[in-house]
Amino acid sequence: MFGFKKELYTPEYQLVGDECAVIETSKGTIKVKFDGEGAPIHVANFCELSTMGFYDGLKFHRYVPGFVIQGGDPNTRDMSGADVAAGLEGPDGMPGTGGPGYCIKGEFATNPRNSHVDGALAMARSMDPDSAGSQFYFCLGAQHNLDSGYTVFGTTVEGLDVISQLRAGDEIVHVEIVQE
Numbered sequence: 409m410f411g412f413k414k415e416l417y418t419p420e421y422q423l424v425g426d427e428c429a430v431i432e433t434s435k436g437t438i439k440v441k442f443d444g445e446g447a448p449i450h451v452a453n454f455c456e457l458s459t460m461g462f463y464d465g466l467k468f469h470r471y472v473p474g475f476v477i478q479g480g481d482p483n484t485r486d487m488s489g490a491d492v493a494a495g496l497e498g499p500d501g502m503p504g505t506g507g508p509g510y511c512i513k514g515e516f517a518t519n520p521r522n523s524h525v526d527g528a529l530a531m532a533r534s535m536d537p538d539s540a541g542s543q544f545y546f547c548l549g550a551q552h553n554l555d556s557g558y559t560v561f562g563t564t565v566e567g568l569d570v571i572s573q574l575r576a577g578d579e580i581v582h583v584e585i586v587q588e
Contacts, residue, residue: 416538417510419452426588427455429529429562433468434489434579438546438567440529441588443560446519450531450540450561453512457542458583462508467492469503470545471576478532478545479580481506493577507541514538516559524551527564527571546571 423444431438442451457463465485469492470478483506487498500506514537516522524530528547531540540559547554548571564571 416513417453419449419456419512421452421456421459423448423452423455424587427451428565428586428588429454429458430584430586431463431567432581432583433570433574434581435573436567436570438570439565440562441565442562443519443521446521447515447559447561449512450515450559453541454544454561455585457508458585462542463580463583466580467503467576468574468578468580469576471574472548474548475551476545476547477571477574477576478504478543480532480543482508482542489577489579491577493575495576504543507543509541511536511539511541514540514559515561516555516557519559519561522555522560524554524558524560525563526550527568528560529562529564530554530558530560533558546574548572 427442429440444451467484468479483500484492484503524547526549532543533540
C-alpha cells in the first residue's frame with residue numbers, strides 16, 4: 409500500500425488537566441498522575457477507554473523482569489490468567505496482538521517530559537510510531553532507551569510496590585479516572 413496513510417483516531421474525551429487513574433489490579437491498587445499537557449492524545453485516549461470499561465477484566469500479558477509489565481490487550485478478556493501467563497492463544501487471538509480497532513498519533517517527540525522513569529506509564533506500539541491504541545506498560549526501573557520512541561503519559565504516584573509484584577496473567581480489575 410504505497411502512499412497510503414491510515415487515519416489516526418482523535419479521542420473525544422475532554423481533558424480537565426488534573427486527571428489521575430486509579431488502577432485496581434488483582435495484586436493491589438496503583439495511582440497514576442497523567443501528563444495531559446505533554447501527551448494530551450494519549451491521556452484522553454486512556455481516559456476514554458477507561459470510562460467505557462475497556463480495561464476492566466483484561467490481564468497483563470507481558471512481563472520482562474527489570475524492564476516492563478504490559479497490559480491493555482482485549483484479546484486477554486476471555487482468557488484465564490493461567491492461559492495468558494502460559495502464552496496460549498485465546499478465543500480472540502494471541503495476547504499482545506489486540507487493540508481497540510484504531511491507532512493514535514505518537515507524542516514522544518513533542519512531550520518535554522517523555523522520561524521512562526521507574527513506574528512511568530507509557531503506550532506500547534508496533535514498528536509504526538503512530539500505532540499505539542490500548543496496550544500500555546509500566547516501567548520496572550528506568551528505561552531511558554525508550555524515551556525517543558514510546559510515549560510516556562503518566563507517572564505512578566502510589567503503588568510502585570504493586571507494580572513490582574505484577575506478572576503476566578494478573579488482572580486489571582477496574583480503572584477509574586479521578587480529578588485531583
